[in-house]
Amino acid sequence: MMKASWEHYWRWVVVFARFVALGMLVGTYKSFGVLMDFYIEDLDATAAKIGGATALFLTVAYLTGPIVGVLTELQGPNGARIQIMVGGVLASVALCLTALSTTWIHLAALLVLAGVGYGMVQVATVAPLLMYFTDQFGLANGISAAGGAAGMIILPPLTEKWIETYSWRGASILLGVASLHTTVAGALMRPPTTYKDKHLYFPINGQNDSLLYKDYDRFFTPVKNFASSLKENLSIEVFRKQPRFVLYQFIFLLSAITFAGWHLFLVPNALSRDVPPIDAAFLASIGGVGNLIGRAGNGPLLDHHIFSDTMLFVVIHFILAVVLLFDPLAQTYGTMAFLAFFAGLTVGAGYAVTVYIAKNLASSTEHGDGSVMAAVGWTHFFMGFGALLGGPLVGASFDMTGKYHLGFLIMGGVELLLTLMTLVETLYTRRRTSNDGLKYVLM
Template identity: 25%
Template sequence: MVRRVEPPDGGWGWIVVLSAFFQSALVFGVLKSFGVFFLEFMAAFEEPAARVSWITSIGIAVQQFGSPVGSALSTRFGPRPVVMAGGILAALGMMLASFATSLTHLYLSIGLISGSGWALTFTPTLACLSRYFSRRRSLATGLALTGIGLSSFAFAPFFQWLITYYAWRGALLLVAALSLHLLACGALLRPLRLAEDPSVGGPMAQLTSLLHHGPFLRYTTALTLVNAGYFIPYVHLVAHTQDLGWDPLPSAFLLSLVAVADLLGRVFSGWLGDICPGPVARQLALWSFLTGMALALLPVAQEPFILMALVVVYGFTAGALTPVAFSVLPELVGIGRIYSGLGLLQLVESTGGLLGAPLSGYLRDLTGSYTASFVVAGAFLLSGSLILLTLPGFFSCFFLPSATEQNSGRKSLEAKVSLQSAEYKEGIPEAQEP
């Protein structure tokens, strides 16, 4: 393990960004593109769509609820072996699914086994990335998460091509082989030991501190509300436009617009987050507010051009809030608690994502349209943005310090780091490569 006083803000960290890019593609790119297998499963097992849809739902639930396990293991053993083990489980689940004889078999193989593998890969990788960056953390996170958008474009037609030539069983075997590349992603994770690590304790001590940490609990509540409304357009936008009389193909095209705008928003937000002064939570509140407004206004748009414009705004702002959401956490709990903090955050906020879509569907059944669904989804994001206003230091430092103050602050920081380095080296041996 490499030992340092503070995050290097680059160096091997860019290799970790590359690892996170491919890891996010191999986890969420596969999940978002897995719908091409649905019709095959329905025909093969003669089951309704509702039961088949549980395959992906179980996988997502296991990935999110299992995140604290991946975090705790990474705190104890480092992210490299944990992510590599997750890659083996993800591939094993897909391989066993290719021999499925019932939906229960698919629930256990893809949902439980592959879902457990995904739980061991995503959170440890992002936490490791956060430890390598401080000033450029938002940009690094934004670049890493672009893998989700790009893979969503590529994997859906690629999986369909595999099904055409190799049938669904052969396609699942090849997806299993693709998932094995998560081992390479894990091997690239070089753990760091930072100065504050000895003071944060083990996984249970960190968890206890986090459960008594007021700002962390408020932040978790805010992101849970954001998560409750965030995914509604992915679930119901196409159905909403078809209620308006759109043809299926133009309706589906709107999701492509969302994906492109989402990709651009992630990169822009990451860049902006690193050059703007002040707490990153301020930018997260802004992007969450704009996303909520775009969602709430969607039912008002009746003209195709206006609706397309709102969809682009939603995609851009929804993509923009993602990298800064992960960048706020180290500022709240400290980089030494990032593994436990990120795992606990994903566990709690997953309830919003799981309950948001069913609530939206219930409102559609109750009212006969998606107007209430989108308005309530927007209200969730607006409520989350308001809670973010209560985070420490949110309203401080609205203006750039003068050049004299910047120079004074820089000298003070350099002196502090030098002192920390000297004290740190007295108690820790020379840095060693892993």
């Protein structure tokens, strides 16, 4: 009884640990926006090149998703803990070394290494939640994902102060040192004792609606078994058996274009309109407050079935599209702050719901089987390609026009496209599975 009670409380420590880890990831990425103009000036590069270099950080963090998901599962219950700690150290060292960059290529190479480190962190942090929260995943995911918003609120203004005091190179070192908090967070993510020597799987071939467990020791026996185990845990079959999963990977790719572009260029967009640096950096904090509400607030809506996951996704991204399309019309700081808040709200909620959709697609018994860690990994993998497009695309728009208006209009158009795709797919699925599908959606 005491052990069960102790673990019941410890699971909230795990939620806090993921909160910190994601705070460092998103906060660091958002801080690149504060550093953007210094990168462009000191490294003698265009906005498109620096946008691409900084986007690589998020891209690589996403692209490593499938492998990280597999390694997390193959290492057993402590796999996530180990990878988060190692990833935190790798990211910290790489970010510190960016202070030595003399060209944008040096910067890009080091941000790739930092991205690998944070890639190990981002996907692996989902596993402990799955272990502790089998019936309240939406709530735990929303609260812990809100850490990304907290990072947005805290780190960009700190980075601006560090730049004023120590130059952008000194600020880069401090960002790297701060990333070591991720390693401490990983140490706190101890698995529940009930998962000792177990392997976490989601329903297989529709056998039941509960989590299934398998011994993982067989993966560490003969080397010849490793290849087959890798294939199994990558859940490649999910692409053949679940057509919806394939479609949503493309939708998530599109959403990552905006995720990357807005995070990187919110602050430079304000600076290009002659907003003072400290006020421009504060826009990131305002967006972070909205982001916090969006990430934390979606869980109850999903867990209590107030919205379906895909319909909530539609609402979120439609609002984001409107916000981005109105951005070029913003003439005052108050208007920019208003738009930053709602962009942060929807970007944050959109990411949390993305993870929720990936989880549900993986555990769906209608179309086949799939490991949730592999599904989350694949989702981040495809989002990585979107992130790779977002930075250079918005940066190139500035190089061509001297303004970020075109880039924000493009992101708004992308949001409208993915909103329409998701809405059509959702209505089609509802109508196919229920005679009263449309009425169900509108309830």
